Amino acid sequence: MNISKEKFQKPSYLKPLVLMSAMFLGSFTQTTQAALSFTFNYTPSVDGHGFDDPTYGAARQSALSNAASLLGNYFVNYTANLTYDVVSYSANDGTLASAGSGQYLVPGSFQPTVVQEKILSNGGVDENATAADGEINWNFNWNWGLTNAPSSSQYDFTSTAIHELLHSFGFGSNVGAGGLGFALNALGTADTWTTFDSFLTDSSGNKLINSSGIFDATKVGALTAGTTNAAGVLFNGANAIAANGGQGIPIYSPNPFSAGSSIAHLDDKSSVTNTSIMNAAAHNLGLDVRTLGPIELGILKDIGYVNVTAVPLPSAVWLMLSGIMAVLGFQRKRKTL
Numbered sequence: 001m002n003i004s005k006e007k008f009q010k011p012s013y014l015k016p017l018v019l020m021s022a023m024f025l026g027s028f029t030q031t032t033q034a035a036l037s038f039t040f041n042y043t044p045s046v047d048g049h050g051f052d053d054p055t056y057g058a059a060r061q062s063a064l065s066n067a068a069s070l071l072g073n074y075f076v077n078y079t080a081n082l083t084y085d086v087v088s089y090s091a092n093d094g095t096l097a098s099a100g101s102g103q104y105l106v107p108g109s110f111q112p113t114v115v116q117e118k119i120l121s122n123g124g125v126d127e128n129a130t131a132a133d134g135e136i137n138w139n140f141n142w143n144w145g146l147t148n149a150p151s152s153s154q155y156d157f158t159s160t161a162i163h164e165l166l167h168s169f170g171f172g173s174n175v176g177a178g179g180l181g182f183a184l185n186a187l188g189t190a191d192t193w194t195t196f197d198s199f200l201t202d203s204s205g206n207k208l209i210n211s212s213g214i215f216d217a218t219k220v221g222a223l224t225a226g227t228t229n230a231a232g233v234l235f236n237g238a239n240a241i242a243a244n245g246g247q248g249i250p251i252y253s254p255n256p257f258s259a260g261s262s263i264a265h266l267d268d269k270s271s272v273t274n275t276s277i278m279n280a281a282a283h284n285l286g287l288d289v290r291t292l293g294p295i296e297l298g299i300l301k302d303i304g305y306v307n308v309t310a311v312p313l314p315s316a317v318w319l320m321l322s323g324i325m326a327v328l329g330f331q332r333k334r335k336t337l
């Protein structure tokens with residue numbers, strides 16, 4: 001029954017799923033107010049009790065759409081329809097949900113996700129053509145609160161959904177244990193990283209990965225150097241720093257390395273970041289954080305979303321050509337208890 005359990009216990013960023021895409025010529029004309037829209041394709045669950053549950057399925061699907069709209073409010077300056085394959089499963093594996101989006105596999109570079117590229121091009125670049133732009137895996141082993149008032153025995157569905165969608169937007173890392181990248185190329189050789197990764201430094205401000213896409217072997221220790229209230233890794237993008245009084249942003253870097261959680265989240269331990277929606281673990285049962293703070297918005301600006309805001313503006317018209325091989329990666333959010 002727990003078909004996805006092993007999947008989420010893999011020791012690293014999940015193995016890339018290589019998708020061949022067809023060449024795609026997309027012509028997009030802006031006719032309405034700029035906005036993101038979301039299309040969720042629900043895969044039938046094994047036990048019939050996921051997003052397809054006969055009793056709760058409709059409310060669960062509605063809750064996901066509502067959460068996507070809440071996130072979309074920060075991106076009103078962008079126009080794109082984002083498609084996701086949504087998988088339901090049930091496993092007592094410590095994971096609430098996970099999400100990912102493909103990216104080019106180009107050793108020696110920092111790559112946006114398919115979702116990120118699509119948003120930043122206002123829908124003009126769809127790197128994987130008709131395939132879904134992202135994937136969400138939702139664990140219905142837990143008791144989910146779908147409303148604006150989850151009970152003290154429920155996890156906050158909305159908080160978790162916004163968190164997972166943000167990973168697909170490019171808020172995440174390809175840095176694995178030992179400093180290996182997406183393709184697990186040998187330390188000291190070039191690999192593929194996320195845009196987010198290009199801003200990572202050790203606690204002294206020295207880059208983890210150089211401009212040639214090579215992880216600095218002397219910085220491996222930083223990945224697990226996080227302690228209570230002091231992270232081993234910082235995010236040092238200019239906008240994020242500006243939102244944090246000139247200081248780098250503490251990144252989750254516990255010891256031992258936690259595959260799927262380390263480096264891809266704001267530090268759960270640091271008092272600077274431990275109340276963020278982008279922490280690795282849920283903070284509590286019941287209502288949890290549902291909003292993006294100045295630091296998250298700064299990070300989003302640094303990774304390319306320079307117009308992230310709550311204020312609607314008209315967007316541009318784009319015509320672009322794209323044909324690629326895409327790979328999918330996932331990052332997870334763990335439960336607290």
Ligand SMILES: [Zn+2]
Nearest residue numbers: 280331332333
């Ligand atoms: Zn996460």
